[in-house]
Amino acid sequence: MPKKAILCVDDEEMILTSLKDQLQNHFEDRYQYEFAESADEALEVVEELSEDGMEVLVILSDWLMPGMKGDEFLIKIHERFPGIVTVLLTGQADEAAIEKTRQHANLHRCLFKPWSEKELIETLVSGLEKT
Amino acid sequence: MNSARQNIMVVDDTVANLKLLADILADQNYSVRPVPDGKLALSAAQAHPPDLILLDIMMPDISGYDVCIQLKADERTRDIPVIFLSAKSDVTDKVKAFSVGGLDYVTKPFQAEEVIARVETHLKLRRLQKELEEKNERLEDTLRQLKTTQDQMIQREKMAALGQLIAGVAHEINTPLGAIRASISNVTKAMENSIERLPLLFGELSAQQRSDFMALVKTALSNTERLSSREARKTRKLLTKKLASREINEAASVAATLVNMRVYKNLPPFMALLKAPNNTFIVQTAYQLVMQQNNSQNIVMAVERASKVVFALKTYTHFDESGKKLKADLAQSIEVVLTLYHNHLKHGIEVSTHYEDAPEILCYPDELNQVWTNVIHNAIQAMEGRGRLDIRIGRQNGNIRVRFTDSGPGIEAAILEKIFDPFFTTKRAGEGSGLGLNMVRRIIDRHEGKIEVESYPGETTFSFLFPIEAG
Numbered sequence: 001m002p003k004k005a006i007l008c009v010d011d012e013e014m015i016l017t018s019l020k021d022q023l024q025n026h027f028e029d030r031y032q033y034e035f036a037e038s039a040d041e042a043l044e045v046v047e048e049l050s051e052d053g054m055e056v057l058v059i060l061s062d063w064l065m066p067g068m069k070g071d072e073f074l075i076k077i078h079e080r081f082p083g084i085v086t087v088l089l090t091g092q093a094d095e096a097a098i099e100k101t102r103q104h105a106n107l108h109r110c111l112f113k114p115w116s117e118k119e120l121i122e123t124l125v126s127g128l129e130k131t
Numbered sequence: 132m133n134s135a136r137q138n139i140m141v142v143d144d145t146v147a148n149l150k151l152l153a154d155i156l157a158d159q160n161y162s163v164r165p166v167p168d169g170k171l172a173l174s175a176a177q178a179h180p181p182d183l184i185l186l187d188i189m190m191p192d193i194s195g196y197d198v199c200i201q202l203k204a205d206e207r208t209r210d211i212p213v214i215f216l217s218a219k220s221d222v223t224d225k226v227k228a229f230s231v232g233g234l235d236y237v238t239k240p241f242q243a244e245e246v247i248a249r250v251e252t253h254l255k256l257r258r259l260q261k262e263l264e265e266k267n268e269r270l271e272d273t274l275r276q277l278k279t280t281q282d283q284m285i286q287r288e289k290m291a292a293l294g295q296l297i298a299g300v301a302h303e304i305n306t307p308l309g310a311i312r313a314s315i316s317n318v319t320k321a322m323e324n325s326i327e328r329l330p331l332l333f334g335e336l337s338a339q340q341r342s343d344f345m346a347l348v349k350t351a352l353s354n355t356e357r358l359s360s361r362e363a364r365k366t367r368k369l370l371t372k373k374l375a376s377r378e379i380n381e382a383a384s385v386a387a388t389l390v391n392m393r394v395y396k397n398l399p400p401f402m403a404l405l406k407a408p409n410n411t412f413i414v415q416t417a418y419q420l421v422m423q424q425n426n427s428q429n430i431v432m433a434v435e436r437a438s439k440v441v442f443a444l445k446t447y448t449h450f451d452e453s454g455k456k457l458k459a460d461l462a463q464s465i466e467v468v469l470t471l472y473h474n475h476l477k478h479g480i481e482v483s484t485h486y487e488d489a490p491e492i493l494c495y496p497d498e499l500n501q502v503w504t505n506v507i508h509n510a511i512q513a514m515e516g517r518g519r520l521d522i523r524i525g526r527q528n529g530n531i532r533v534r535f536t537d538s539g540p541g542i543e544a545a546i547l548e549k550i551f552d553p554f555f556t557t558k559r560a561g562e563g564s565g566l567g568l569n570m571v572r573r574i575i576d577r578h579e580g581k582i583e584v585e586s587y588p589g590e591t592t593f594s595f596l597f598p599i600e601a602g
Binding site: 003011013014017019021022024028029034036037041066067069092112113 | 383
């Protein structure tokens with residue numbers, strides 16, 4: 001049975017590196033972890049996985065990135081894959097963008113950098129329960 | 132004519148003259164105060180300053196000249212126009228009358244019409260003068276208010292720029308802080324896991340496997356290459372296929388862990404180990420060791436990043452209390468602003484910089500930071516967050532030339548000459564005060580520099596020329 005995936009999107013490699021091991025440490029081998037450094041790359045990844053018949057359960061996305069920002073990206077994802085749980089992880093609170101994502105991408109939660117491991121895991125666990 | 136009933140003081144020691152003048156002026160509807168000697172005239176004028184004084188020169192005790200001198204010496208009576216009356220018609224007397232502060236001179240015996248005409252003229256002049264003074268005062272007051280308002284607006288502009296900067300800096304600092312916090316938890320977890328798993332694993336492994344395991348960990352620790360997410364994904368896919376073709380169990384999971392450990396190049400030495408039935412436990416335990424190094428490196432990188440931002444912030448706000456110019460490197464000061472603006476730029480602006488070797492110049496570094504901030508901020512707004520920004524520093528005829536070229540839509544020729552005017556703005560109300568470029572010009576003026584602007588659709592260049600000091 002193919003594994004299901006969790007996708008993290010952030011233009012900062014240091015963020016992806018630290019998220020990767022947090023996920024690995026907590027969920028171990030239960031999921032496949034995917035990483036993308038931009039929204040465009042993330043869209044490619046989601047398409048590829050979907051072609052391979054692999055389901056993406058949760059997307060954790062930064063908001064402020066070069067090119068497409070997190071709110072726009074998650075809204076796009078939600079239109080195409082309404083079942084994917086969306087989470088924002090942002091270093092800068094932009095209330096309007098968060099609200100937009102809440103309304104148009106069914107945002108599960110917004111986390112703020114620097115996040116704690118506990119809130120990250122709680123958010124992902126509660127998000128995974130929805131899928 | 133004199134509806135205001137202006138008050139005229141007449142000073143003469145000859146009662147007949149006093150009466151005659153009082154009658155003439157009263158007929159013209161002036162309010163007249165006849166005074167028979169100089170001393171009384173002074174005290175009366177100080178107590179209730181009249182609008183005009185007709186003053187006889189030849190008087191006992193104190194002469195008209197002395198009365199006039201004392202009137203002019205007193206704040207309360209200084210501005211009252213004085214017309215001298217005298218039988219003396221010598222030129223030197225007239226000259227003296229003017230030199231002590233008299234405005235006019237009427238020779239006795241006088242004509243009523245002449246006295247009236249002169250009185251009217253001087254009252255009118257005095258009134259106009261007063262009006263002018265009042266207007267001047269009002270204008271000065273308005274100017275003061277405008278200056279205060281302008282200072283406030285400049286201050287507000289600076290605060291607004293600072294606000295944007297702080298929002299950007301918050302993001303720039305929160306990113307490394309997030310990485311640090313997460314990596315610390317990873318190091319702690321990985322250490323706990325290693326301590327727990329290593330004895331178990333070593334119990335399961337043969338001597339050869341143990342040695343292979345240590346070699347695997349060493350290979351991982353020695354490779355510091357960092358793959359992009361795209362490269363990692365590609366590598367993982369290839370590796371999964373390769374491992375699957377070698378009949379390795381859980382190929383996808385093992386491949387993912389190996390890529391995380393940066394072991395994907397020279398695999399043959401580890402094939403035996405990877406073929407073991409407990410291969411996922413083996414590679415994941417190895418990864419727990421490597422994870423400690425990975426995350427420590429991540430922390431080092433994050434700390435470096437945060438320090439860079441803090442350093443930039445410190446440099447940005449640095450200014451010398453003495454108000455003297457300091458030697459500074461322009462490229463460095465632009466880099467500081469770019470570091471702080473990284474957050475605003477990275478959305479969709481490709482920044483290229485070309486710095487030729489240029490000497491340090493004497494300048495006000497914090498003010499130049501404001502110039503770069505303004506120009507970069509305007510460029511971002513003009514390009515609506517997407518485009519190219521090219522920054523160059525070079526020498527030109529004894530000057531240092533700093534050029535900022537953006538790929539925005541350009542500035543219309545009709546507007547071009549107004550952009551440095553105070554309060555001129557093309558931004559919507561509330562978005563800009565119209566003081567940004569005005570501030571830029573004033574700062575460049577303070578540096579005896581020059582600004583040149585060239586603008587075409589798709590290419591707008593702001594150039595700043597700074598003289599390189601002799602010696």
